[in-house]
Amino acid sequence: MLASHLTFLQEAQEPAADLSRLAEHLPYEWVERAVQATGTASIRRRRLPAEQVVWLVIALAMYRHWSVSEVLDSLDLVLPDETAPCVSKSAVVQARQRVGQAPLAWLFEQTARTWSQQDAQHHAFKGLSLWAMDGTTLRTADSPANREHFGAQGYASGKVASYPQVRAVTLTAIPTHLVSAIGFGRYDTNEMLYAKGLLPQIPDDSLTVFDKGFLAAEILCGLTMGGQNRHFLIPAKSNTCWEVTGGKAHDADVRMRVSPQARKKCPALPEFWSARAIRTVDARGRERVLLTSLRDRRRFRAADIVACYERRWHIETSYRELKQSMLGMELSLRSRTVDGVYQEIWGALIAYNLIRREIASAAREAKPLPTDISFVRALHMIQHEMMWAAMTPAYAKLPACLHRLREQLKSLPNVKRPGRSCDRVVKSRPARYAVRYLRKVP
Structure with missing residues (x-):
């Protein structure tokens, strides 16, 4: 057994x-x-x-x-x-x-909650447990029932993807890559809805690192207002606007206005919400602005926050381990x-x-x-x-x-070469017609 x-x-x-x-x-x-x-x-x-x-x-x-x-x-x-x-x-x-x-759902929730609590105390960041929230998709078998329930990606040309897809948002422990909570279902459901459902499961005394797609007052304010000592860290978008209220140029206090649409949807939101904006330059020379609710500059230095955000990218490998290593690269x-x-x-x-x-x-x-x-x-x-x-x-x-x-x-260390960076590869678009190879004439 x-x-x-x-x-x-x-x-x-x-x-x-x-x-x-x-x-x-x-x-x-x-x-x-x-x-x-x-x-x-x-x-x-x-x-x-x-x-x-x-x-x-x-x-x-x-x-x-x-x-x-x-x-x-x-x-x-x-x-x-x-x-x-x-x-x-x-x-x-x-x-x-x-x-x-x-x-299975009951068992996952029970085990994930217990294991997350056991590991959180061993890997804290200045007294805060570390979490990351991100989204992914899973392909299902192309059956009429799956296609009707989950839906599939649609393209501008009017074509629909070959396989139905499940959209999911996970809450993952950064130090151990253990999946603490998940929301998943139809592909056409916005990731924001799944993320809102996961907010109550984020523990107190924690720091959650988000992908920039979750930059919304409803998500970030809902995190800080819904618990005790719950903080966020998220990169700003290129079109994010704010008003500087203090600090320095590379480490400033900023204030952003909540849109009327967001306040109409959630009346509990304030008219303005504040954050700390840290400007940093990555290894490729690109400038990035990180927004966080960690306002204490003596306790949380800018360099430590930047290093903490870099650890967030490693959870992308958890999706690879789940979808490719465990599921055997199956379609x-x-x-x-x-x-x-x-x-x-x-x-x-x-x-x-x-x-x-x-x-x-x-x-x-x-x-x-x-x-x-x-x-x-x-x-x-x-x-x-x-x-x-x-x-x-x-x-x-x-x-x-x-x-x-x-x-x-x-004895199985996963050694990473220092300073190694892997560029993202853009795959070529499949041709509409078969490629003909001409034979060279001697």
């Missing part, structure tokens, strides 16, 4: 044979509470009860290159039955449909139904956070930063250890395997 395989992720040194106490990171009790709280627990005895289906969905994200049948057989997820050693594909589909997305998600897409996304997020949580635990022992450990190597290592556990009944060896896994993770 995958529940026992995830014993590799526990930190406690209790006897491994006690299978009632499962992984510390994802206790089996949480899975049981997830299916019970959402009313999806199995009443009759099944080969694939609801709890096993939850583990299956998580495992499908870790083994994206395998079919569902291969995952079931290789990880021994099906309860034994001598009369029927195999489970049909239709039975697996029906089991996933019975469970739905609710238990789209597996599921062809709307509920299956939601279920699959929740399972992928739980699996991603499990790997990130184990990396953070290994980093605390080896003393490097969690982002200095290779995610791809850690993913492959955990995959191999889970496979070994499925084939080895000697559970007494699990503590030794856990120790080996941690030691291997510590």
Whole structure:
């Protein structure tokens, strides 16, 4: 059972044979509470009860290159039955449909909230936990149900994208890259709406770094007004206008007017909102202005704030790790139904956070930063250890395997060459007609 395989992720040194106490990171009790709280627990005895289906969905994200049948057989997820050693594909589909997305969503929220709180105290920026909010998209299978529900990108020419897409906005912990919260759904829904839904989940005593697309009084004022000691850091747009009220040219206090449209939509907004504008020049000589609510110049120096913003760009790799490394560079998600897409996304997020949580635990022992450990190597290592556990009944060896896994993770630094910069590459537009290559005549 995958529940026992995830014993590799526990930190406690209790006897491994006690299978009632499962992984510390994802206790089996949480899975049981997830299916019970959402009313999806199995009443009759099944080969694939609801709890096993939850583990299956998580495992499908870790083994994206395998079919569902291969995952079931290789990880021994099906309860034994001598009369029927195999489970049909239709039975697996029906089991996933019975469970739905609710238990996975409940489990993600529970684990993300707990793990984020545990890691926040270890990686604070002058007493503030660090977060980043950004958006991304995921492609789904091109089925009529997915296209009708999620929609797709439209072009000026009137053409529509080949695949339906899911739009998502995530709240990610900058030090560990753990996804703390997410809002996703239809592609034509504005990112601002998803971002507003995530604001209540940002903890107090925090600094959230935004992409410039979220530069709006409704978002930034909603962050600072909705909690205690919650701050923002965001780059200004080229057309952002403000009035300087104090400070210096490179580190000024500014005031901006809230548009009448924004105040009509949200009457609680003030007429003006203030920020600190820090001018900086990047490695390529381009000038950038950073707006922040950290007004104390003695405690928060401009250089420290600029360095903190540079760390925000590293969370872009979390999207690459989730969409490319874990999902195996596949063109789209597996599921062809709307509920299956939601279920699959929740399972992928739980699996991603499990790997990130184990990396953070290994980093605390080896003393490097969690982002200095290779995610791809850690993913492959955990995959191999889970496979070994499925084939080895000697559970007494699990503590030794856990120790080996941690030691291997510590020795996998993700070394970055200093001063390296990668230019963004603009891909050539596909030609409308086939390209003809002329053969040279000797």
